[in-house]
Amino acid sequence: MTAPPTDTDPLPSWRPGPVRDAVVGFLDAVVEVDPARRVAVFDNDGTLWCERPSYAQFDFLRHGLAGAVGRSPELGQRPEYRAVLDGDRAALADLGLPRVAMALTEVFADITPEDFDREVRAFFADARNPVLDRPLRDLLYVPMLELVDALRARGVTVCIVTGGGTEFVRAVSLDLYDVPPERVVGTMIRYRYERRDGRPVLLRTAELDGPANEGSAKIEAIQRHLGRRPLLAAGNSLGDREMLEIVAADSPSLALLVDHDDADREFAYASEAGTIADAEPITDIGRRSGWVVVSMQRDWETVFRAEQRPG
Amino acid sequence: MTAPPTDTDPLPSWRPGPVRDAVVGFLDAVVEVDPARRVAVFDNDGTLWCERPSYAQFDFLRHGLAGAVGRSPELGQRPEYRAVLDGDRAALADLGLPRVAMALTEVFADITPEDFDREVRAFFADARNPVLDRPLRDLLYVPMLELVDALRARGVTVCIVTGGGTEFVRAVSLDLYDVPPERVVGTMIRYRYERRDGRPVLLRTAELDGPANEGSAKIEAIQRHLGRRPLLAAGNSLGDREMLEIVAADSPSLALLVDHDDADREFAYASEAGTIADAEPITDIGRRSGWVVVSMQRDWETVFRAEQRPG
Numbered sequence: 001m002t003a004p005p006t007d008t009d010p011l012p013s014w015r016p017g018p019v020r021d022a023v024v025g026f027l028d029a030v031v032e033v034d035p036a037r038r039v040a041v042f043d044n045d046g047t048l049w050c051e052r053p054s055y056a057q058f059d060f061l062r063h064g065l066a067g068a069v070g071r072s073p074e075l076g077q078r079p080e081y082r083a084v085l086d087g088d089r090a091a092l093a094d095l096g097l098p099r100v101a102m103a104l105t106e107v108f109a110d111i112t113p114e115d116f117d118r119e120v121r122a123f124f125a126d127a128r129n130p131v132l133d134r135p136l137r138d139l140l141y142v143p144m145l146e147l148v149d150a151l152r153a154r155g156v157t158v159c160i161v162t163g164g165g166t167e168f169v170r171a172v173s174l175d176l177y178d179v180p181p182e183r184v185v186g187t188m189i190r191y192r193y194e195r196r197d198g199r200p201v202l203l204r205t206a207e208l209d210g211p212a213n214e215g216s217a218k219i220e221a222i223q224r225h226l227g228r229r230p231l232l233a234a235g236n237s238l239g240d241r242e243m244l245e246i247v248a249a250d251s252p253s254l255a256l257l258v259d260h261d262d263a264d265r266e267f268a269y270a271s272e273a274g275t276i277a278d279a280e281p282i283t284d285i286g287r288r289s290g291w292v293v294v295s296m297q298r299d300w301e302t303v304f305r306a307e308q309r310p311g
Numbered sequence: 312m313t314a315p316p317t318d319t320d321p322l323p324s325w326r327p328g329p330v331r332d333a334v335v336g337f338l339d340a341v342v343e344v345d346p347a348r349r350v351a352v353f354d355n356d357g358t359l360w361c362e363r364p365s366y367a368q369f370d371f372l373r374h375g376l377a378g379a380v381g382r383s384p385e386l387g388q389r390p391e392y393r394a395v396l397d398g399d400r401a402a403l404a405d406l407g408l409p410r411v412a413m414a415l416t417e418v419f420a421d422i423t424p425e426d427f428d429r430e431v432r433a434f435f436a437d438a439r440n441p442v443l444d445r446p447l448r449d450l451l452y453v454p455m456l457e458l459v460d461a462l463r464a465r466g467v468t469v470c471i472v473t474g475g476g477t478e479f480v481r482a483v484s485l486d487l488y489d490v491p492p493e494r495v496v497g498t499m500i501r502y503r504y505e506r507r508d509g510r511p512v513l514l515r516t517a518e519l520d521g522p523a524n525e526g527s528a529k530i531e532a533i534q535r536h537l538g539r540r541p542l543l544a545a546g547n548s549l550g551d552r553e554m555l556e557i558v559a560a561d562s563p564s565l566a567l568l569v570d571h572d573d574a575d576r577e578f579a580y581a582s583e584a585g586t587i588a589d590a591e592p593i594t595d596i597g598r599r600s601g602w603v604v605v606s607m608q609r610d611w612e613t614v615f616r617a618e619q620r621p622g
Contacts, residue, residue: 036485113534157491170538174347180468181538182493188535193527199560200527200553202534209535216504216511223424223513224499224520225536227481227492242511249510 010150013143013302020299022254022292023147029252030231031154040151040232041222041243042144044162044169044186047236047258048177050139050304052267053131057164060123061104068107078103098212105189106206113167113191116204120171132266134307140176141258142302144234148177151232159226162186163214163239185225187213214239219246236260237271238282244291255291259283262296265303321461324454324613331610333565333603334458340563341542342465351462351543352533352554353455355473355480355497358547358569359488361450361615363578364442368475371434372415379418389414409523416500417517424478424502427515431482443577445618451487452569453613455545459488462543470537473497474525474550496536498524525550530557547571548582549593555602566602570594573607576614 010027014020030038045051062084069076069085076082080103083091092100108116127136148158160179162169166186173179188209191202211217219242222230233240233247234256244255260269270281286293296303321338325331341349356362373395380387380396387393391414394402403411419427438447459469471490473480477497484490499520502513522528530553533541544551544558545567555566571580581592597604607614 036491114540157493159493166535167538180347182468182470182536184538191531191534193531200530200556202530219511219513220502220504223502224477225493227478227495229425245511 010153011143011146013146013300015299015301017299019292019294023256026232026252026254027150027154030151030156033231033252035155037228037231038151038154038156039159039226039228039230040148040156041159041161041226041230041234042148043235043237043240043243044160045164046260046271047234047240048140048144048148048160049136050129050132050141050266052260052269053129055164056127056136057168058104059127059136060120060168061101061107063123063127064107064119065104080104102206102208105208108204109206110203113202113204116167117171120168124172132304134304137172137176138307139304141300142305143300144258145177147234148179152178156232157183157228159183159185159222159230161213161218161222161226161233161243163212163218163237165189166213183226185213185221187211216242218243222246232256234258236282241282241285244286245289248289248291255286255289257282257286257291257293259293259295261298262300262303264297266296321464322454322457324457324611326610326612328610330603330605334567337543337563337565338461338465341462341467344542344563346466348539348542349462349465349467350470350537350539350541351459351467352470352472352537352541352545353459354546354548354551354554355471356475357571357582358545358551359451359455359459359471360447361440361443361452361577363571363580364440366475367438367447368479369415370438370447371431371479372412372418374434374438375418375430376415391415413517413519416519419515420517421514424513424515427478428482431479435483443615445615448483448487449618450615452611453616454611455569456488458545459490463489467543468494468539470494470496470533470541472524472529472533472537472544472554474523474529474548476500477524494537496524496532498522527553529554533557543567545569547593552593552596555597556600559600559602566597566600568593568597568602568604570604570606572609573611573614575608577607 042048045055065081065084076085080095080100083095124137129136129139151158158179160169160173164186166184166188169186170181170184173184190205190207190209192205194201213221230247231250231252232254233243235244236258247253248255260267260271262268283293353359356366376392376395387396391406391411394406435448440447440450443450462469469490471480471484475497477495477499480497481492481495484495501516501518501520503516505512505514524532541558542561542563543565544554546555547569558564559566571578571582573579594604
């Protein structure tokens with residue numbers, strides 16, 4: 001084992017035990033690898049930030065929809081939109097997530113990527129989690145942020161491979177994680193090209209370009225977009241299975257699965273990916289495959305950063 | 312104007328004159344911009360490295376084809392392959408570049424991205440330019456390498472947006488330009504997903520995923536892949552037009568067009584993009600649009616680095 005680059009503990013929020021040992025072991029080993037091969041990929045929803053009671057992106061789209069219906073009330077009559085605005089779970093389940101998601105995507109069609117970026121940032125400035133009663137931007141997992149920082153301090157290129165919208169996550173990735181946009185890859189929207197006043201302009205459409213970024217799509221995205229096979233992958237759902245599997249084949253490597261088993265400090269639930277059906281829970285697959293399964297309750301001393309109360 | 316970060320001239324290979332002044336002016340101005348907006352995109356063939364008498368990627372594919380025909384001589388009877396191996400320009404023109412290019416892509420189908428990467432590196436280890444009689448890896452434009460370094464020293468994220476194959480350029484981008492794979496975007500190949508011995512595997516196909524990365528495809532690639540609008544774009548052909556146009560709208564910005572007018576030290580030719588037909592030469596468009604048009608002959612003191620003669 002090699003000495004870490006500093007004497008300071010890079011993982012103060014990780015409790016002692018085999019999980020922490022495995023993470024530290026990887027940090028010690030990765031500095032011995034060719035720097036060009038030091039790449040780590042993190043899922044976002046449920047891995048870097050809280051995904052309950054709803055995905056941040058869903059909250060954002062609902063917020064945008066509410067604004068659009070304020071301007072054009074007739075929109076509110078569309079079944080997908082009515083179900084979203086009413087929070088009607090039965091209607092949402094009947095319509096199905098893909099149909100509702102695509103309908104919501106139309107709310108932000110025909111705008112430039114720069115305008116979309118501004119909308120996302122404006123949303124994050126004051127969006128709150130209704131159950132945890134805290135701003136969304138405070139609901140990042142502190143132990144994972146420590147791991148991201150420790151990796152970067154060891155020359156590892158840290159990337160985000162999300163099932164969410166690429167541009168949605170990019171709008172905040174630099175501020176929240178210090179990960180620049182080109183290191184974020186997710187579900188892609190199609191663009192429409194126009195010339196306006198003799199200049200090229202891109203406009204968002206309401207169509208996806210390719211499949212939702214889950215499962216095997218994630219490892220294609222890693223190849224096509226990031227171009228290097230990662231040594232570390234962190235995820236929490238069936239949508240992360242393949243990317244956890246490809247790192248587990250390398251050495252040194254770390255396949256890290258977050259198990260949401262902490263009803264007191266966060267939520268207790270079995271993770272699933274919206275678009276993937278599989279009989280076996282991802283935590284069972286992880287234990288069987290020798291991944292490092294993180295129990296939020298047991299392995300994390302801190303989950304979220306301390307609340308900033310207005311003084 | 313702001314003082315540059317060091318007293319050393321970052322551009323020793325650029326001759327004094329209005330072109331150099333424009334480049335220095337941009338370097339001075341870019342340090343005043345929000346670091347998150349400091350992004351530069353460079354075309355590769357004819358902008359960072361020499362593209363005559365043939366594209367390096369064409370040489371690579373021909374090299375791979377020769378190897379494949381050595382193993383399976385019957386392949387040499389295919390018209391596209393016979394034309395390539397014979398260097399039969401008339402037959403190549405008749406068949407058309409897209410058909411020939413797709414046939415050549417088949418030579419490297421069904422292998423893993425890692426194997427493809429190794430093939431490209433092995434090719435570059437000793438491939439030579441037959442006209443300039445030097446190794447390909449020596450035929451990078453020194454003034455552009457100086458500009459890339461000067462940008463990086465000023466906190467600019469440097470990316471390559473190439474019409475060539477993404478993976479082909481990525482295989483050498485870190486070694487040649489210090490640009491990591493995720494900052495290279497070009498023409499994309501499709502992958503095929505398989506499970507082998509219970510593990511996910513990706514294999515190259517001979518199909519493109521989307522259009523060749525030229526023209527408006529380049530600005531879509533910048534948005535989708537890099538996620539930020541660049542302040543500097545450098546190119547040399549009609550395939551770079553749109554990306555030069557989008558930066559020219561910003562301030563500070565630099566739209567840099569390399570004019571290959573140096574028959575003594577390199578080549579003199581009017582640049583064109585293989586897949587784009589346009590009546591107006593790109594240098595005329597550039598002058599009319601107020602881009603900075605670099606005359607290789609007039610503006611560059613050095614073109615290539617001094618030859619390393621075996622001592």
